[in-house]
Amino acid sequence: MKPALAVNDLSLAIGGAKILDGVTLSVAQNETLGIIGPNGAGKTSFFNLLSGIRHVTRGTIFLGEKEITHLSIDERARAGIARTFQTSSIFPNLTLLENVRIGAQASLGGSFNISKNAYKFTDSLDMAHACLQQVGLKNRELQIAGSLSHGDKRRLEIAIVLASSAEVILLDEPMAGMSVENVPELVEIIRSLARVHHKTVLIVEHHMDVVLGLADRIAVLNFGELLICDTPEKVIANTTVQSAYLGEVL
Ligand SMILES: Nc1ncnc2c1ncn2[C@@H]1O[C@H](COP(=O)(O)OP(=O)(O)OP(=O)(O)O)[C@@H](O)[C@H]1O
Numbered sequence: 001m002k003p004a005l006a007v008n009d010l011s012l013a014i015g016g017a018k019i020l021d022g023v024t025l026s027v028a029q030n031e032t033l034g035i036i037g038p039n040g041a042g043k044t045s046f047f048n049l050l051s052g053i054r055h056v057t058r059g060t061i062f063l064g065e066k067e068i069t070h071l072s073i074d075e076r077a078r079a080g081i082a083r084t085f086q087t088s089s090i091f092p093n094l095t096l097l098e099n100v101r102i103g104a105q106a107s108l109g110g111s112f113n114i115s116k117n118a119y120k121f122t123d124s125l126d127m128a129h130a131c132l133q134q135v136g137l138k139n140r141e142l143q144i145a146g147s148l149s150h151g152d153k154r155r156l157e158i159a160i161v162l163a164s165s166a167e168v169i170l171l172d173e174p175m176a177g178m179s180v181e182n183v184p185e186l187v188e189i190i191r192s193l194a195r196v197h198h199k200t201v202l203i204v205e206h207h208m209d210v211v212l213g214l215a216d217r218i219a220v221l222n223f224g225e226l227l228i229c230d231t232p233e234k235v236i237a238n239t240t241v242q243s244a245y246l247g248e249v250l
């Protein structure tokens, strides 16, 4: 089966600095790939290249059969890739329902293949209701999004990517700023993206326990290079990875 996402020799240089250098990896359909690495390793830059915020200096990106290397952000979104940001990116003055409905409308109105989506709605409102239910925000859908707690904003963002019908979902530090007691619930919501909705998930996360609990494989970036992309067990046992973290316990 074709991988859901494949990058080959992916490289980004800004002003002579190598931000990413020769990253080659693929992600299977329905796989959850954890992406870890020290601060400044290039994790967010990797997502910026995948989602089209930045363009590659070298290398290729395939989404299934389709090459998306030189497509715009919108074209990539239509091709089926969606992301959340390291900092929240919702419309604060709109209700939760409106926030999610916008994503649902784009997907239902566009040319997405939504056949694999667990929800087969033709109506964007129904889809928005269902996605909010999925993340546990159904009873607050008429609330203004800006009034949500940080943790609930992250749940809303996941409802928005769910409504987009994208097959490949990029999550950049979804647990950032969450209080510890809310982490397990968000982990379960993220797990459901692959298990229930059959999405392919790439998750950048500093909390190692979260990555280890969710990821089928883990990619380690260090100074813009891919050190290893393997099972959690093999990554933890890798001495180069351990030294990249300067003795931190993985
Ligand atoms: N626009 C830019 N111009 C110059 N350098 C940049 C730019 N954006 C990012 N960088 C540099 O690229 C490197 C990788 O940054 P990136 O944000 O991708 O790291 P990260 O792994 O996501 O880090 P963190 O864990 O802190 O989020 C860093 O050294 C950063 O300073």
Ligand SMILES: [Mg+2]
Pocket: 043, 044, 045, 086
């Ligand atoms: Mg980052």
